[in-house]
Amino acid sequence: MIQNNNCPLHYTMNLIGTKWKPLILFHLLKGPLRSGLLQQEIEGISNKMFTQTVRELEKDGLISRAVFPVVPPKVEYALTQRGQSLESILKSLDQWGMDDNHTIKQGRFCCYL
Template sequence: MGDQHFKETVELTLKVIGGKWKPVILCHLTEGTHRFGELKREMPAITQKMLTQQLRELEEDAIIDRKVYSQVPPKVEYSLTQYGSTVKELLNVMSEWGEKHQQRDE
């Protein structure tokens, strides 16, 4: 597991879904389609600018889909792509690890 390929692929994974906010955004989107305002309300500590940036990056990496409706006021929805839904397994592993870590500290 300590070979160069392993390290490179872990680094790539972190580049795509790492950071403080992307995993949280993805957790919300595993529940279904969300509008920008809904995501912002569910994550009050994130700034609008950061949420926009993180959503754009996830869209560029084909993890999420952005659907724009031509109406007034504008309506935009975000959802996981078919490929993006494969991240659920990784989020489950992260959640299990977090639970073990939390119990260790108690």
């Protein structure tokens, strides 16, 4: 998944720059979540895309997957230490979105309406 490139931003965007990865990582900042609950937090994600995305995040060492031997099966995802290191970036993106959305709602940028 990760390509060899000397540009740090290119490396980072290859790692977390899809539509769903930052959302999954952001929701895991609250702590470990069961698979079903995590998927419910991500509005609009299909089962297939959820599975593909969490597998990529796990492969890249950003999240961990724990399977509990119970019936029905319980799967829980959590941020790894590497994933937790993205906290300030994810929170900054969230804050920027809140601020920009507020600006748009006030009509400061009519071209976005």
